[in-house]
Amino acid sequence: xxxxxxxxxxxxTYNRVELLEFTLLSLYKQNFPINKFEVIVVNDCSxxxxxxxxxxxxxxxxxxxxxxxxxxxxxxxxxxxIKKAQGKLLIFLDEMLVDRNFIQSHLKYHxxxxxxxxxxxxxxxxxTHYYENFSGKxxxxxxxxxxxxxxxxQVTIKKGVKRLIQPKKILNQEFMSYGxxxxxxxxxxxxxxxxxxxxxxxxxxxxxxxxxxxxxxxKALIEEAGLFDENFKGAxxxxxxxxxxxxxxxxxxxxxxxxxxxxxxHPIGRDIKGTLINCLYFGEKYPFPEVMLIPTLSTxxxxxxxxxxxxxxxxxxxxxxxxxHYSQLLKAFKELILIFKLYIQDIVMDANLPLxxxxxxxxxxxxxxxxxxxxxxxxxxxxxDYLSSNYSYFIKGFKDLLRLPIKNSKGVFYEKALYxxxx
Numbered sequence: 001x002x003x004x005x006x007x008x009x010x011x012x013t014y015n016r017v018e019l020l021e022f023t024l025l026s027l028y029k030q031n032f033p034i035n036k037f038e039v040i041v042v043n044d045c046s047x048x049x050x051x052x053x054x055x056x057x058x059x060x061x062x063x064x065x066x067x068x069x070x071x072x073x074x075x076x077x078x079x080x081x082i083k084k085a086q087g088k089l090l091i092f093l094d095e096m097l098v099d100r101n102f103i104q105s106h107l108k109y110h111x112x113x114x115x116x117x118x119x120x121x122x123x124x125x126x127x128t129h130y131y132e133n134f135s136g137k138x139x140x141x142x143x144x145x146x147x148x149x150x151x152x153x154q155v156t157i158k159k160g161v162k163r164l165i166q167p168k169k170i171l172n173q174e175f176m177s178y179g180x181x182x183x184x185x186x187x188x189x190x191x192x193x194x195x196x197x198x199x200x201x202x203x204x205x206x207x208x209x210x211x212x213x214x215x216x217x218x219k220a221l222i223e224e225a226g227l228f229d230e231n232f233k234g235a236x237x238x239x240x241x242x243x244x245x246x247x248x249x250x251x252x253x254x255x256x257x258x259x260x261x262x263x264x265x266h267p268i269g270r271d272i273k274g275t276l277i278n279c280l281y282f283g284e285k286y287p288f289p290e291v292m293l294i295p296t297l298s299t300x301x302x303x304x305x306x307x308x309x310x311x312x313x314x315x316x317x318x319x320x321x322x323x324x325h326y327s328q329l330l331k332a333f334k335e336l337i338l339i340f341k342l343y344i345q346d347i348v349m350d351a352n353l354p355l356x357x358x359x360x361x362x363x364x365x366x367x368x369x370x371x372x373x374x375x376x377x378x379x380x381x382x383x384x385d386y387l388s389s390n391y392s393y394f395i396k397g398f399k400d401l402l403r404l405p406i407k408n409s410k411g412v413f414y415e416k417a418l419y420x421x422x423x
Contacts, residue, residue, distance in 0.1 A: 001220070005062075007037040007103055008087030008219070011094065012077035014044040017053050018157055019095035019264045022128055025170040028060055032103040038062040040084055042077040045070050048158070075228035075238040078212070082219070082227055090219050092212040097126065097175055097262035105259045106216040114221060114251050116243075119214035121189030121255045124179035126262045128170075132160040133267045142265075145180055179262050188306035189255055196313065199252050204313040205290040206253045208305050210243025214261035217246070225249045229285075234271060237278040240294070244286060272298055276348050283341060289315065292337050295344050300355055301400055311397035318381075318391055328370065329377040329398070336401040339365075339414045343404050351409035362402030365415045 009027065013020045020041070027039060039061055043050050045068050054065045066080050078092060091106055109117045127146050134142065146164070154162040169175050189209070192200055200206035225245040232238040247253070275298050283292045290312050296303035303311070319330055346353055356362055363371045382388050382395060408414055 003086060003088040003219075005036060005038050005085075005087040007032075007089045007091060007107070008081070008085035009037065009039045009091045009093050009103075010042070010078060010081035010085065011039065012042045012044060012074050012081065013046065013050060013095060014071065014077075015046045015048045015050070016095050016266065017046065017048050017050040018129055018161060018163065019266060020050065021053065022097060022165075022167070022170050022175075022264065023093065023095045024057070024059060024063075025167055026097040026099075026173075026175075027102075028171060029100055030061075030103050031100045032107075034061050037103055038064055038086060040064040040066065040081040042066045042068065042081045044068050044072060044074075044077045073230070073232070073234060074212075075230045075232055079227045079230065082222060085219060088219060089216055090222060091214070091216040093261075094213045095264055095266075096123075096213055097128070097170065097264065098214070099173060099176060099260065102259065102261075105256065109254065109256055110216070110218065112252075113218055114249070116210060116215065116217045116221075116246060116251045116253045117259070118209045118211060118253060118255045119259045119261045120185070120211040121209065122182075122186050122257055122259075123214065123261045123263055124181050125265055126175065126179050128163070128165045128175070128264045129157075129266070130154065130162040130164055131267050134265075135268060138265060138268070141180075146178070175262065179260070188304060191306055192309055193255075195310070199254050201252075202313070203309055204316045205244075205247075205309060207240060207243030207247040207251075208309055209253045209255055210239055210246065212239045213263060214259065215239075217251070221246065221249065221251060225251075231281060232278050234274050234278070236270075236275045237282050237294070241282055241285070244291070273348060276344055280341070280344060280348065289334070289337050292341055295340070296400075299344070299347065303397075303400075307393060307397070310393035314391045314394035315397075318394060326377050326381065328373040329381065332366070332370075332374045333394075333398055333401070335415075335418065336398070336404065338418055339404050340401060342408060342414055342417055346409045349409065353405045353409060355403040356405065357403075359399040359402040362404065362406075365406050365413065 011023060041054060043054065043065065051067055057063065064084060066084060068077060082090065089107065089110060106117055109115055127142055130142065154164055157163050165175055192203060196203035200209065225242065228238050229241050276295055279295045293308060293312065296308060315333060318326055323330060343353065363375060366374065381391055406413060408417060
């Protein structure tokens with residue numbers, strides 16, 4: 001395919017015109033030839049003046065605007081941008097702020113066709129606007145971290161929204177001094193990278209790093225893997241699902257430490273139930289442990305990307321190296337994953353099923369012949385110093401899953417439901 005541009009930046013947007021304005025301004029003075037990149041904004045049927053704003057805009061770069069006829073969601077919007085893109089390299093940005101070297105920095109990493117460059121794990125957050133409907137946590141963070149902004153003149157730009165930073169500070173890059181580093185997220189990635197290699201090549205699911213706020217890959221690679229799955233509702237999981245398919249096609253994932261995207265804080269209306277529904281759909285499509293345990297991030301287990309990645313990688317290592325010695329333990333772990341799926345289905349149906357208070361109670365779910373074998377193999381894994389350190393996350397993850405309820409919302413043993421068509 002012939003490409004008329006080197007880079008296409010794709011930005012889906014919905015009712016965030018004030019954030020979109022700043023994102024586009026941050027792209028005005030890139031240290032990259034203006035004629036070699038385009039910006040594609042996909043307006044997902046916004047009702048806040050986004051369409052008029054884009055019509056009136058006259059940026060120095062080629063701006064392509066796609067107006068969806070109805071609200072279709074993030075996956076559909078990104079796919080429209082991909083289809084329209086003339087660039088050899090695609091960058092998915094969302095409403096982020098970037099520095100002047102953003103495009104050039106991405107390009108230098110694409111020395112081979114199958115690279116996927118992410119920036120999520122060293123990104124920063126920034127308050128460019130104040131929203132009256134910020135959550136309590138966001139308001140506390142705002143008060144704590146923006147003293148250098150709150151003393152300045154704030155401009156009300158629409159009901160409930162005040163602009164904190166003047167547009168000229170976006171153009172001249174002064175905004176970077178207001179960035180708030182996401183230390184927890186960067187710590188996760190550094191820990192994973194230290195253990196599983198620069199490209200997380202020894203990790204079970206390196207595609208966990210594929211998050212669309214500042215990720216780049218070739219158009220050829222995404223066309224080979226297939227576009228975003230539009231069956232996902234809202235904006236959760238569609239990026240990881242594509243990341244998995246990219247991984248299956250041999251993609252190499254790398255979080256570039258020298259590329260920083262600044263996420264503009266805005267009200268978060270995350271729908272946990274909707275997220276879990278997307279997780280269930282993802283798990284039906286790919287019934288792998290790496291997919292089926294993703295809801296541990298959004299439920300009472302409160303796992304992190306780091307703990308999820310390490311748990312599953314250690315599970316795969318144990319499965320590969322010591323399956324004969326720990327066959328019953330591995331079988332029990334796989335069974336708990338299936339029970340976890342049934343548990344999530346109950347949670348989606350608004351069932352109140354608290355976790356067990358002690359993991360030891362969880363052994364009751366199995367018959368008297370199987371449970372002792374699982375206990376013995378777990379004990380053996382824990383008592384050997386070398387093994388317990390190498391498999392510490394798997395051990396903890398197994399104990400966490402043991403705390404799943406014994407019975408479902410109808411009072412039926414989950415174990416029985418598994419083998420009676422309950423799946």
